Amino acid sequence: MTEILDRRLHAFRADLADEALKGRVGAGTYVRGEPARITVPVAPLRASPDLACGIDTELLLGETVRVFDRAGGFAWLQADQDGYVGYLPETMLGLPQEPTHLVSVPRTFVYPEPELRKPPTAVLSMGSRITIVGEAKTRGTRYLTLPSGEAVIARHCLAIGDTLGNDYLAVAETFLETPYLWGGRSGFGIDCSGIVQLALMMVGKQAPRDSDMQAKIGTAITREELRRGDLVFWKGHVGMMEDDSTLLHANGHTMTVARENLDAAIERIGWLYDRPTGYRRLD
Template structure:
């Protein structure tokens, strides 16, 4: 029997492949890859080394990857978080380091020093990982400082491993009105399945990246059983139930993360696409 491997989750090309796939795929050469981390606030991952290609997903500052190839300014990588494979600019890769804290608010500014009146040097998304080396206080505001002297608001971060929220729906609600972005996975722009993945990640749970992969998690239920936290799937789409009647989802209709009445949403989507394919409980 021939097994077709998903190129999104397995690193293989005719000339090069992950050593872990030896015996499963044919390639001229197999490598184990080298460790690296994302060194920019958000790095777009593409299916080919071409800036004109659409975004498959995004990786956040401090997330780690294995790098299988570096060529012509591009890195071919696999994310440690969810095993997603793709290409990103080599300049977006940094040396490995052990993060100490994770950003827990939708977005936060990184200042050049512990002073909120200074122009920020960057903006970080929820889920970004940083290595904190010190603390400071200015006019009663507490900051966490990085090795280069830049600073984040202390209340916007928690130590790695600390539970940031009990209810992943509470996390998802923070993204209401965030712009919809195909392949987006940050507080600057997000798609339907990333809303599920990132919200769950902030409660310490790991799920696959794309909606077709997520359609296998949890257990199937009937529509009449829906309650807060359940997932509703369509072909190529997923939403989170905020309560038994309200759907929370990043969608191309409003081009935002929005709350919608589930029954009305089902009818609207059915007119153009299809009716739900599954209802699942985590």
Template sequence: MLDRRLAAFRPDLADIALKGQVDADRFVAPEPSMVTLPVVALRPKPDVSLGIDTELLMGEHVRVFDRQDGWAWVQATDDSYVGYLPEEALGQTVPATHVVTVPRTFVYRGADLRFPTRTALSMGSRLTIVGEAETRGTRYLLLSDGGALVSRHLRPVSDPPAPDYVAVAALFLETPYLWGGKSGFGIDCSGLVQLAMRLAGLEAPRDSDMQAAGLGVPIERCDLRRGDLVFWKGHVAIMEDETTMIHANGHTMTVARETLEAAIERIGWLYGTPTGYRRPVAET
């Protein structure tokens, strides 16, 4: 059985790459597109009353299979997640030059922090920078529409990624918990793992069950160290060291730091004990 989260198929329409694997009335080749809004929800059906599966950030590329009634049925290029988003969130693909490296940053209406802001962007957003300017000693990077961002909040995509994904995850402490969230405005447990790893040049599946099934290698609890992952049914946490973990959770409704022992005791009555431990980064 193909996972509907990772394969684009419906009874009436499917990805041409799945021809021979699924039954559908039509098979189509996807069209490339790109997210042009700061954050957009990806839903299992074209219905705003439904909860979200995940989120896509500005500059993320997608494959578009269908457009109907203001909705687009897409598959994210980075992690292959499939779902529906508002068609207005998409635009023409352009190559990114920079990525946001802080949890949140503003786009100003010009190169001056005293100017009004146009919007805010999350870590992981990808932008095309066309110039730079300096005002009162602060350097700004400029967008083609005149928007400006503080340069120290971005890095060129050609630069080396962050060396430690756990340090990236720690930047999100106190960020609100959001089911399906994957941004500096709200994030869930597996979204925190995926986004932090992405900024460190590492790839991770989107959902915790996917991460538990195949991210890195399984280990024993006694071997836990910084960067390892602890899984419960429907939940994942990042070990900051041998005893302390960071996780986005519905208890504090934030990204929080907690000891593993305390979490096992607190979570156990409702979800049981951890289901596994994994080391996502290969030994060097």
């Protein structure tokens, strides 16, 4: 009997599946998947090979994936970061050098050389992985240089393995006023679970991608126990507590990352999504 698995986290189709799922799902062929990296600043991942299909999540520059199939200009793959499965244009993939640094601010520019007066060549999000081959200084500003000769501001980057401390809320707060984007996971647009996952990643903690998955992490608590860093869940939504009464969340009401009084949020959200489904404290 074929096991029912979450298509978001398991790569399987009638014709093809991840070889790790052999014996768990039926498929015409099983493959291991080939490694690749994201080569564009932000790569939207979709449930089907169709640019008109809604975005499930986004992958960032330098993140690694396993590619199971390439057809019609799309690649079907699984992200190594959180296991999410989907499709994106295969032109967004390649095998660049092993990254050495992470972008550690919500957004930063890439310059054609170590000179901030030059027009930028790209914009990168927090969490992007880049390869640094040198350093330079121009009028007192320190830059890190890429293999292409391009440069980024040194203070906007962390060496891989380093973190932004242990207060993930402080990281999330840097995204205030960032536009809300369904499926977004970058400094250009982000959704409720995307900001939780990205902020935790930057303090060295792993979290699943979607709110229903995140609702299983940490320890259940009561509303009366809420404090900074705790998570509040609704059906299809998650927010983070800045203190015992203030919620920080990417939301479709303000269409931004915003602060909101928790009681007011519960009242406002309740007509559509009912009351909160749970409260969690991260371990």
